[in-house]
Amino acid sequence: MAFVEMSKIYKVYPPNVVALNGVDLSLERGEIHSIVGENGAGKSTLVRILYGMIKPSSGEIKIDGEKVQISNPSEAMKLGIGMVHQEFMLIPSFKVFENIILGQERSTLGFINRKKAAKTVQQIIDQYGFGVDSNTVVSQLSVAAQQKVEIIKQLYKKAKVLILDEPTAVLTPQESDELFEQITRLKGQGKTIVFISHKLDEVLKISDRITVLRKGQRVTTLENKDVNAIELAKMMIGRNLSQISKRESQPGKEVLSIKHLSVRSNRTNKEVLSNVNLSVRAGEIVGIAGVEGNGQYELVQSIVGTIRPYSGEIIVNDTDLTQAPIRERRKLICYVPQDRKYSGLALKATMLENMIMTHHLKDEFKKGLLALDWKKAYSYAKQAAEQFDILYRSLDEKPEVLSGGNQQKVVVAREFSLGYTLIVLDQPTRGLDIASTEYIRRLILQMRDAGKAILLVSADLDELMQLSDRLYVIKDGKIVAHIDPSKADIHTIGNYMLGVVN
Amino acid sequence: MKIFRRVIISLLSIASAFLICAILIKIQRNSPIEVYKALYAYGLGSWFSLSSTLNTATPLIFTGVSAAVAFASGVINLGQHGQLLMGAILTAILGVYLNLPGLIGIPVLVVFGGFAGALWAGVAAVLKKFYRMDEFISTLMLNFIAEYFTIYLATYPFLDKKAYVPATRLIKRIYFMPDVSGLSLAFFVAIFSALISYWYIKKTRSGYELRMMGHNINFARIGGCSVELNTTLVLLLTGFLSGLAGGLLILGGTQHRFMKGIGANFGWDGVMIAIIANNSIIETLFYGLFFGALKNGAIGMEFETAVPSEFILLLQAVIVLVVVGARSAIEYYTQWIRSLAKLKKVVSGND
Numbered sequence A: 001m002a003f004v005e006m007s008k009i010y011k012v013y014p015p016n017v018v019a020l021n022g023v024d025l026s027l028e029r030g031e032i033h034s035i036v037g038e039n040g041a042g043k044s045t046l047v048r049i050l051y052g053m054i055k056p057s058s059g060e061i062k063i064d065g066e067k068v069q070i071s072n073p074s075e076a077m078k079l080g081i082g083m084v085h086q087e088f089m090l091i092p093s094f095k096v097f098e099n100i101i102l103g104q105e106r107s108t109l110g111f112i113n114r115k116k117a118a119k120t121v122q123q124i125i126d127q128y129g130f131g132v133d134s135n136t137v138v139s140q141l142s143v144a145a146q147q148k149v150e151i152i153k154q155l156y157k158k159a160k161v162l163i164l165d166e167p168t169a170v171l172t173p174q175e176s177d178e179l180f181e182q183i184t185r186l187k188g189q190g191k192t193i194v195f196i197s198h199k200l201d202e203v204l205k206i207s208d209r210i211t212v213l214r215k216g217q218r219v220t221t222l223e224n225k226d227v228n229a230i231e232l233a234k235m236m237i238g239r240n241l242s243q244i245s246k247r248e249s250q251p252g253k254e255v256l257s258i259k260h261l262s263v264r265s266n267r268t269n270k271e272v273l274s275n276v277n278l279s280v281r282a283g284e285i286v287g288i289a290g291v292e293g294n295g296q297y298e299l300v301q302s303i304v305g306t307i308r309p310y311s312g313e314i315i316v317n318d319t320d321l322t323q324a325p326i327r328e329r330r331k332l333i334c335y336v337p338q339d340r341k342y343s344g345l346a347l348k349a350t351m352l353e354n355m356i357m358t359h360h361l362k363d364e365f366k367k368g369l370l371a372l373d374w375k376k377a378y379s380y381a382k383q384a385a386e387q388f389d390i391l392y393r394s395l396d397e398k399p400e401v402l403s404g405g406n407q408q409k410v411v412v413a414r415e416f417s418l419g420y421t422l423i424v425l426d427q428p429t430r431g432l433d434i435a436s437t438e439y440i441r442r443l444i445l446q447m448r449d450a451g452k453a454i455l456l457v458s459a460d461l462d463e464l465m466q467l468s469d470r471l472y473v474i475k476d477g478k479i480v481a482h483i484d485p486s487k488a489d490i491h492t493i494g495n496y497m498l499g500v501v502n
Numbered sequence B: 001m002k003i004f005r006r007v008i009i010s011l012l013s014i015a016s017a018f019l020i021c022a023i024l025i026k027i028q029r030n031s032p033i034e035v036y037k038a039l040y041a042y043g044l045g046s047w048f049s050l051s052s053t054l055n056t057a058t059p060l061i062f063t064g065v066s067a068a069v070a071f072a073s074g075v076i077n078l079g080q081h082g083q084l085l086m087g088a089i090l091t092a093i094l095g096v097y098l099n100l101p102g103l104i105g106i107p108v109l110v111v112f113g114g115f116a117g118a119l120w121a122g123v124a125a126v127l128k129k130f131y132r133m134d135e136f137i138s139t140l141m142l143n144f145i146a147e148y149f150t151i152y153l154a155t156y157p158f159l160d161k162k163a164y165v166p167a168t169r170l171i172k173r174i175y176f177m178p179d180v181s182g183l184s185l186a187f188f189v190a191i192f193s194a195l196i197s198y199w200y201i202k203k204t205r206s207g208y209e210l211r212m213m214g215h216n217i218n219f220a221r222i223g224g225c226s227v228e229l230n231t232t233l234v235l236l237l238t239g240f241l242s243g244l245a246g247g248l249l250i251l252g253g254t255q256h257r258f259m260k261g262i263g264a265n266f267g268w269d270g271v272m273i274a275i276i277a278n279n280s281i282i283e284t285l286f287y288g289l290f291f292g293a294l295k296n297g298a299i300g301m302e303f304e305t306a307v308p309s310e311f312i313l314l315l316q317a318v319i320v321l322v323v324v325g326a327r328s329a330i331e332y333y334t335q336w337i338r339s340l341a342k343l344k345k346v347v348s349g350n351d
């Protein structure tokens, strides 16, 4: 009998997003069970239901053959189900063991024996070979180490099933390998691991069984040994993956030039960017690789103008923009921000209003002294929405009802149709399904071939390798390497990102 | 379609608010029919009632539109009360001392009232720009200062010695706002200002930027909108609107002088109206008129029945709760019902 049995699970998010459509999932003891599927396939929803975070619209869950109701995470915990989220839930100022025992304090007469607690936690850490010191303050740990703390926390709570939702999304290739070793060790101790990813090589490396989801439905569950990456990809997206091919770049004149750029943090006054020099020429894609939080964000923000540099120069098309306000910069720069909900879109405004942003600064949309030429705006937006294959019903509709892929297309359509030579892209395909990702990557290449100068910041090394003509690696706010991606492999770049080589 | 739904929701909510209050009246052993009859007769029933309703609605429309424009732009101007008072006091003082022919004097005085309101809101803009003080706090605080400052002016330097209460002197007769058989021209200024505001926020480039700031300020900033300048602009504009309300209260009202309590509750009523109207200017106009009718009808209701005019405050509160509550409840439940329908379709499609 299977250990955990989820059957006929449905989930409809109001008003009408069918996230799960009759999905079955069974988990055995001591297996690594991967769930693969594109972004939006329903992976997170499925495991969140198992963890009691979300109520299914219908369906049932059995554990050891017995029907259970899991209406919140602490009930899941009692049944031995633990989960590590995509976002960590740790208190940065607390020590490792304090974070781990938080909410699970074993006390005598209301007093927590801190020494004993620290020791118990350290025992677990050593037992599974995590190599973390239980007395370190969490804020001093790397992302990978914080993830370990989350896993230890679940083990401390005696989880028998450990759910990891896209754990490798925040890790470098090396760190991922380490995680896989630990997962395998946990499996050896009889734990069940649910591993979610959309990176197929990882899944094939470690899983015993694989469940494939597509558009909220289970395509199949199969043994790892019976399948290869190409077949798996086909099941995931329902067709063959197409290859994106790329011509040689024909770089022209320099469009973006950054000289000796340094930025200091407002809070700590520490340098978050030090002496960065880079250039982007027309007709090339320049990638920025690095572990997140190493200055990429500050780099992009100083180009766009939300951050004032401490020293250095930012020159676009021979215009010095170092001190220019955002408004002036946006008359020269197309910009796709990393978070479409935070700054890319106004989800509750109309599509039209979202499409006209920044364009409204152009003379062609002025009508009279004050008015905006809404008629012209409408025909531009309609034309752009069609040109960029956005699936929408009307321009009066709000972007909040669009899928993530289409929302991103709205941003990309708006920015690319601005028509300026410099395009700054910050994580342009993050969180998108494969079809939209491919679509946007093709567009980026088209833009390059049309002579645009493109700066591409991405946490996805595959994307950088695929698109970039040149690649800078950034670490601790410094450019540590300048690489030709056609001549380097992903591990070399990973080493630069981690600072293993200099 | 959307507009149609909004109208229906509003009408249903108002109807249910009246129903709820009818029950409360009944519990108090009064006749709801009598009460509502009186409310209608004195609110809308005759030209006299209607014209005084429109006069009562005039300041509400100004403060309501002021709040709606500010909130729609993401600027929390809660200083309508103080801005109105500053507009009123300046107009009242200039109305005594200024020597201009009526035809020029009236518009000049009105505009000066607006400027006084704008200037007062401008203090909040300065505090925001240079000291990063939230306008939400500063406009609130400025209300208190305006309250005491205007009373001081009316009690000491500009006191009319012949008046029984602290008040400034009567403004010159030539500055009295003309009326059309009882309906003050101020009302038309209010309608005109509301329409201009509507055009500005809906059609102009600047208005577009303002609305986008209200939706998502990061989106607007990154998109190249001049967020800081716009915030200042909104404070000045909405201060101006409230200031107009004050100036017109002096020129168009019945007292023609600044007296303690002249601002009544217009500032807060405006904020409330904007909230019920979901910051839509057209709806603000409608609710301004509606609350004007209630306020005016309340006086008659007190004449005719045993129900005190304070009852209207209750009715207003119930309307606010029902309208605002109904809006989110209806939203929530239609989504919920749609998701159930979808589930049913999906499940049956699979079998």
Ligand SMILES: Nc1ncnc2c1ncn2[C@@H]1O[C@H](COP(=O)(O)OP(=O)(O)O)[C@@H](O)[C@H]1O
Residues within 6 Å of the ligand: A013, A014, A017, A018, A019, A037, A038, A039, A040, A041, A042, A043, A044, A045, A046, A404
């Ligand atoms: N809280 C939510 N409200 C509405 N829709 C949601 C919510 N969470 C997820 N969705 C939608 O449900 C679908 C499945 O999402 P998710 O389970 O996160 O997929 P995955 O983890 O495979 O990327 C997507 O279309 C997503 O947009």
Ligand SMILES: [Mg+2]
Residues within 6 Å of the ligand: A043, A044, A045, A165, A166
């Ligand atoms: Mg997910």
